[in-house]
Amino acid sequence: MNPRLAVWLVNGLLAALAASTLFPLLWMLSASLMAPGASTSLPTPILPPSPTLANYRTLFGGTGMGRYLINSLLIATLATAVSVTFNLTAGYAFAKLRFRGRDALFRVLLGALVIPGQVAMLPLFLMLKPLGLINTYGGAIVPAMASVFGIFLVRQFARGIPDELLEAARVDGAGELRVFATVVVPLLKPIVATLAVFSFLGSWNDFMWPLIVLTDDSLHTLPVALAGLSREHVQDNELMMAGSVVTVLPVLLLFLALQRQYMEGLLAGSVKG
Amino acid sequence: MTKHGAAAWILAGPALLVIAVFFALPVVAGLALSLTDFDIYALADPSTLRFVGLRNYLHLLQTPLFWQALGNTLYFVVVGVPVSIGLSLAAALLLESRFARWQPFFRTSLFAPVVTTAVAVAVIWRYLLHTRYGLVNQGLAAIGLAPVDWLGDPHWSMPAIIAFAAWKNFGYNMIILLAALQAVPRELYEAARMDGAGALRRFADVTVPMLVPTLVLVGILTVSGYFQLFAEPYVMTQGGPLRSTFSMLYLMYEEGFRWWNLGNASAVAFLLFIVIFCASWVMLRFDRDAPGRR
Numbered sequence: 001m002n003p004r005l006a007v008w009l010v011n012g013l014l015a016a017l018a019a020s021t022l023f024p025l026l027w028m029l030s031a032s033l034m035a036p037g038a039s040t041s042l043p044t045p046i047l048p049p050s051p052t053l054a055n056y057r058t059l060f061g062g063t064g065m066g067r068y069l070i071n072s073l074l075i076a077t078l079a080t081a082v083s084v085t086f087n088l089t090a091g092y093a094f095a096k097l098r099f100r101g102r103d104a105l106f107r108v109l110l111g112a113l114v115i116p117g118q119v120a121m122l123p124l125f126l127m128l129k130p131l132g133l134i135n136t137y138g139g140a141i142v143p144a145m146a147s148v149f150g151i152f153l154v155r156q157f158a159r160g161i162p163d164e165l166l167e168a169a170r171v172d173g174a175g176e177l178r179v180f181a182t183v184v185v186p187l188l189k190p191i192v193a194t195l196a197v198f199s200f201l202g203s204w205n206d207f208m209w210p211l212i213v214l215t216d217d218s219l220h221t222l223p224v225a226l227a228g229l230s231r232e233h234v235q236d237n238e239l240m241m242a243g244s245v246v247t248v249l250p251v252l253l254l255f256l257a258l259q260r261q262y263m264e265g266l267l268a269g270s271v272k273g
Numbered sequence: 274m275t276k277h278g279a280a281a282w283i284l285a286g287p288a289l290l291v292i293a294v295f296f297a298l299p300v301v302a303g304l305a306l307s308l309t310d311f312d313i314y315a316l317a318d319p320s321t322l323r324f325v326g327l328r329n330y331l332h333l334l335q336t337p338l339f340w341q342a343l344g345n346t347l348y349f350v351v352v353g354v355p356v357s358i359g360l361s362l363a364a365a366l367l368l369e370s371r372f373a374r375w376q377p378f379f380r381t382s383l384f385a386p387v388v389t390t391a392v393a394v395a396v397i398w399r400y401l402l403h404t405r406y407g408l409v410n411q412g413l414a415a416i417g418l419a420p421v422d423w424l425g426d427p428h429w430s431m432p433a434i435i436a437f438a439a440w441k442n443f444g445y446n447m448i449i450l451l452a453a454l455q456a457v458p459r460e461l462y463e464a465a466r467m468d469g470a471g472a473l474r475r476f477a478d479v480t481v482p483m484l485v486p487t488l489v490l491v492g493i494l495t496v497s498g499y500f501q502l503f504a505e506p507y508v509m510t511q512g513g514p515l516r517s518t519f520s521m522l523y524l525m526y527e528e529g530f531r532w533w534n535l536g537n538a539s540a541v542a543f544l545l546f547i548v549i550f551c552a553s554w555v556m557l558r559f560d561r562d563a564p565g566r567r
Contacts, residue, residue, distance in 0.1 A: 003372070006370075006372045007372045007374070009372075010367055010370045010372040010373050011372070011373065011374050011375075013367055014364075014367050014368070014373060014375075014379045014383075015379075017364055017367070017379075017383055018378075018379055018382035018383060020440070021382055021383050021385055021386050021440065021444070022382050022385065024394065024397050024398065024401060024440075025385065025386075025389070025394075025397075027397070027401070027408070028393075028397045031400075039400070039406065040406045041406075042405075042406070043411060044406050044407070044408055044411060046408075085287075086287045086288040086291060087288060089284040089285065089287065089288065090284065090285040090287070090288035090289065092284060093280075093281045093282075093284040093285035094285065097277040097280060097281035097284065097285075098277055098281070099277060099278050099281035099282060099285075100278065102281070105289075109292070112292075112296070112297070114497075114549070114550060114553060115300055115546060116497070116500070116501055116542075116545065116546055116549060117296075118501065118522055118525065118542055118545070119299075119300055119303050119542045119543065119545075119546050120295070120296050120299035120300050120303060121299075121529075121542075122299075122303060122306060122525075122529050122535050122538055122539050122542065123298075123299040123300075123302035123303045123306055123539070124295060124299040125529075125530075126302075126306075126535065127298075127299060127302070142295050143295055143296070145291045145295070146287070146288035146289075146291040146292055148292070151288060175280070176277050176279075176280030176281075176284075177280055177283065177284075180280075180284065201388055204390065205388075205389075205390045205391060207391060207392055207503070207504045207507075208503055208504070208522070208526070212526075212530055222390070222393075223390050223391070223392035223393065223504075224392075226390075226392050226393055226396060227392050227504075227507065227508050230396045230399070230508060231511075237400055237406075240396050240400075241396075241397065241400075243393070243396070244390075244393040244394070244396050244397055247390045247392070247393040248389045248390055248393045248394065251388055251389065251390065252385065252388060252389060255385075255388040256381070259381065262388075263448060266445070266448055266449070267448065267449065267452050
């Protein structure tokens with residue numbers, strides 16, 4: 001094929017694909033700035049005829065979106081802090097420390113990956129009920145507090161730490177926990193960023209578990225609140241677009257900021273797995 | 274093997290405890306639950322609970338709604354997974370082409386939908402697919418096609434949800450396939466070129482065989498993920514119209530948390546697990562029997 005034609009063809013197709021992925025997101029932003037009712041006129045406007053922040057004012061004033069934003073932020077931050085800590089310590093232990101049954105246990109963990117999380121949801125709900133964890137932030141983060149994927153990711157990374165480094169610290173008289181805190185944690189920093197961004201995005205975007213465990217309206221996360229609002233306000237297109245912007249923008253920005261770490265985690269979790 | 278025993282258990286303990294208590298235990302409890310008649314009365318007074326053996330399973334297998342949910346979910350998986358992975362592969366090949374420019378920009382743009390919140394982008398697509406005001410139908414009108422009632426016509430609702438899911442998810446596998454393409458040794462292409470193979474031949478004889486293991490892996494992960502269809506129909510169609518997008522997990526959710534038939538709902542969850550397990554097993558067998566893997 002003529003190389004010039006090939007350049008046009010390949011880049012034209014890529015541009016068409018990129019337009020199809022970006023257009024809905026850009027239209028969401030544009031429609032969120034339209035006056036109520038403006039997006040349901042023919043032909044449907046692409047850009048707001050007279051941009052306004054009215055929808056955002058209604059959203060935060062009338063529908064309590066501020067409350068849902070805080071719920072989402074708190075739950076995702078809490079889940080991230082706990083799961084990064086637990087996965088980091090466990091991943092290191094499986095990579096570098098010797099203990100009875102280590103390899104067999106790790107194989108069981110990997111095997112458990114075939115079980116879909118929803119199988120555990122109904123009994124978990126019944127277990128959390130007598131513990132008073134239904135309708136609490138604690139209940140919302142419970143299934144996310146540790147993950148086989150996270151442990152696996154840290155284990156892969158921690159295996160690259162030279163044993164001599166750990167031995168040197170041990171010879172200097174440091175106990176195992178001290179070695180972990182002073183020598184290992186600084187070396188694991190790159191994987192912490194990867195773990196954190198995966199965990200935060202996962203928790204923020206999660207829908208089914210918060211829908212089940214947070215039945216009290218004031219505790220809803222953004223996705224649960226948005227799903228509910230979009231059923232009540234079917235006609236309020238622009239308002240729902242503003243709600244979608246508030247839900248999507250934080251994670252999109254976080255991804256753009258930590259893109260490299262996110263992609264590394266994605267590849268480590270699937271290709272090497 | 275017990276050199277660092279105590280320290281190791283202190284470090285690994287919290288994560289293992291969480292997984293044991295909040296995952297392993299509920300999975301076992303779920304199996305037990307599926308063998309009982311746990312319902313809204315048992316929720317108030319556990320003493321009314323009875324062991325019913327496989328009755329929930331037998332009951333489900335005789336319920337038309339269960340077969341409809343299974344059929345819809347299979348439709349979504351059997352059509353949706355090839356469409357998604359085909360799109361991922363096409364995008365990866367385009368990005369990896371030596372003619373491609375602005376690679377980082379295109380890669381990030383194509384990946385963006387993956388990190389967005391499913392509920393929020395489903396809300397957007399619900400409006401884009403609106404029969405009268407949606408831009409999709411206006412685009413169709415521009416090229417002279419009649420409007421389609423995407424989410425209101427039982428024949429179009431599932432295709433619409435498949436298109437949405439493919440749009441949302443193809444970037445994930447695209448990144449994995451891109452890495453696999455980049456890992457194909459250059460010499461193989463050179464050797465094929467020396468033998469006089471054209472671009473299509475090189476693709477069929479070098480690229481495809483080298484990609485098969487990754488495609489199987491990506492296939493298993495995607496099949497397992499697509500069987501867990503829930504948020505999309507919940508937001509876009511509420512399982513309708515005429516239950517045409519009612520999925521297995523939707524059935525589990527409604528049985529469990531709307532009607533509080535937790536015994537029955539657990540049986541749905543385990544049947545879904547069995548289906549996913551069998552599908553993964555078949556695909557693994559396919560990989561093992563594939564040429565070049567013996």
